[in-house]
Amino acid sequence: MKAAIQKLLEKYFEGKTSLGEEAELRACFREEKVPKELEPYQSLFRFFEEEKKRQLGSGFDDQLLQQLKKKDKPVKIRNLFPQAIRIAAAIAVLIGAFFIYQTINKPKTSAKRIVWENYEIKDPKLAFEETKAALRLLSSKLNGGANKAAEEVEKIKKVSKIFK
Numbered sequence: 358m359k360a361a362i363q364k365l366l367e368k369y370f371e372g373k374t375s376l377g378e379e380a381e382l383r384a385c386f387r388e389e390k391v392p393k394e395l396e397p398y399q400s401l402f403r404f405f406e407e408e409k410k411r412q413l414g415s416g417f418d419d420q421l422l423q424q425l426k427k428k429d430k431p432v433k434i435r436n437l438f439p440q441a442i443r444i445a446a447a448i449a450v451l452i453g454a455f456f457i458y459q460t461i462n463k464p465k466t467s468a469k470r471i472v473w474e475n476y477e478i479k480d481p482k483l484a485f486e487e488t489k490a491a492l493r494l495l496s497s498k499l500n501g502g503a504n505k506a507a508e509e510v511e512k513i514k515k516v517s518k519i520f521k
Contacts, residue, residue: 359392
């Protein structure tokens with residue numbers, strides 16, 4: 358009998374039993390004495406029997422309809438992303454201000470001070486010659502830039518003639 362019940366259980370859990378076979382299983386598990394291997398299934402089938410006997414109360418339908426008709430306030434979902442961006446921006450500003458404050462109030466290091474009097478030319482003729490040399494250098498650099506600009510303008514004129 359135990360082997361037949363186990364075969365029926367396998368069919369039952371596969372969903373291949375007929376109504377008669379299911380009734381036979383229920384009758385078998387209703388008995389008080391069941392083999393030890395089948396005891397876990399006995400509580401399952403007893404649970405099914407008890408649930409079959411339970412019925413809904415008379416006012417269940419009315420209660421269900423009242424709950425369905427009751428309108429709750431719609432729940433607002435708050436988007437926290439903009440607030441998080443504001444907080445992050447405020448923190449960034451505070452950190453920046455802290456570093457700027459640190460650099461401004463940083464004690465001055467003892468850097469060597471340049472004494473320009475040591476480099477000043479005392480002889481007026483030599484000062485004049487140095488000034489002329491500096492101005493020549495400046496003039497050559499400016500003329501070189503002007504020549505380069507003129508070359509580029511010529512290239513642009515040639516290209517503009519092609520596209521006209």
